[in-house]
Amino acid sequence: MDSRYRYPALYFVFFAAFSGFAAFRNVLLEEMGMSGVEMGIVGMVMIIAGVVVQPLWGFVADYTRSPARVLVVAATVSALALLSYxxxxxLSGDAFLLITAGTALFAVGRAPIVPLSNALVLREGFDYGYARSFGSTSFGIAVLAIGFLLAYTTTLLVVYLYIAGMVVFVALALTIPDDEESILEGGLGTQALGLLARRQFQVVLVAAFLLGFVSRSGDAFFSVYMRAVGLGDGYTGAAWAAKTVAETVVFLAVGRTALSYGSLVSVGGLGFAAGYAGLAVFPTLGSVLLANVGLGVGLALLFFALVNLAHDCAPDGLHSTAQTLLTSVGVGAGGALGHIAAGWLVDAVGVQSMFAYLAAASVILALVGIAVHAVADSRAPTAA
Known part of the structure; x- marks a missing residue:
């Protein structure tokens, strides 16, 4: 397959396959009889497992110069692990331990897929925003369709669709050549520690941590929120579709703006704050759809800025490691804490009020954008 289509196809297939599980995982767990705390624990385990193994996957990809082969192994592991659902x-009894173990193994496999895809795209000089927009498009289309299908079929459909999607993903990954051009000066471990010691990269990780905290926790309980306010699964799919349409538009357009990366982080944080405040205060269909547009804009701006900044901070030959550190130490660790905090808040104050707290955390993320601009901005996004 021509490389102009191969990399967008990777995002398209993965996000289409993952969309249903991401949007309706907690609905499935709720149907199995799990409490908010148990759902939060499962989500935390999923994130922590990814945090632990992502840098290892990145090291292996950089050491072997074969991130595509790593993708093949990872996608296969993640698909097989979901059979635990x-x-x-x-089972007639409590499936909490089995589901938790299966989710952990799933997370181990899924962990490197997006960061290694990011590294491959940027390594080849492709426009990350353009390639990533295909993922947002497929996510929106798939989650909209799945939301309506769940009215007529089992929620386990989201598991079977993921497994089928990974078969296609593996076939695509097998067509990607190895990296034979990058030259890493010095030992891999030494260079990775040096990257973590850079103040610029540390600021990027702080922003990524907060992004993980506010985005992963909100996503995990959004379907529960929709049922709680009486809107249901069909409208859940519509809301996710609105969010991903906004992501797609922003990913396609953001590379043409003159805003600095730090400014993109600040605007993205405000997008999350506005979206979550809308969910907390106005639980009507129109407001929910509009709130998800704000969340989609925020997500696209933040990922565009942080993925490009991580690439800029990394020395040649360490780009896979940089992207996995961004998504593990940054987004993943924040998401793990966010899952636990959100699960506790759901039980303590209710899922609707939980979003007010996430809105406050999003304002802090917007303020961190000022530090990103002062310390880590190496260039405007139009130069990426």
Missing amino acids: PLGAS
Whole structure:
């Protein structure tokens, strides 16, 4: 396959496959009888497992210069691990431990897929925003369709669709050549420690941590929120679609703006704050759709800025490691804490009020954009 289509196709297939599981995982767990705390623990385990193994996947990809082969192994592991969900649903007793273990293994496999895809795209000089927009498009289309299909079929559909999608993903990854041009000066471990010691990269990780905290926790409980306010699964898909349409538009347009990366982080944080405040205060269909547009804009701006900044901070030959550190130490660690905090808040104050707290955290993320601009901005996004 021509490389102009191969990399966008990777995002398209993965996000289409993952969309249903991301949007309706907690609905599936709720149907299995789990409490908000148990759902939060499962989400935390999923994130922590990714945090632990992502840098290892990145090291292996940089050491072997074969990130595509790593993607093949990772996608296969993640697909097989999700078979624990239909098995758990078939049990007459408590499936919490089985689902938690299966989710952990799933997370180990899924962890490197997006960061290594990011590294491959930027390594080849492709426009990250353009390639990533295909993922947002497919996510929106798929989650909209799945939301309506769940009215007529089992929620386990999201598991089977992910497994089928990974078969296609593996076939695409097998067509990607190895990296034979990058030259890493010095030992891999030494260079990775040096990257972590750079103040610029540390500021990027702080912003990524807060992004993970506010985005992953909100995503995990959004379907629960929609049922709680009486809107249901069909409108859940519509809301996710509105969010991903906004992501797509921003990913396609942001590379043409003159805003600095730090400014993009600040505007993105405000997008999250506005979106979550809308969910907390106005639980009507129109307001929910509008709130998700704000969340989509924020997500696209933040990921565009942080992925490009991580690439800029990394020495040649360490780009896979940089992207996995961004998504593990940064987004992943923040998401793990966010899952636990959100699960506790759901039980303590209710899922609707939880979003007010996430709005406040998003304002802090917007303020961190000032530090990103002062310390880590190496160039405007139009130069990426």
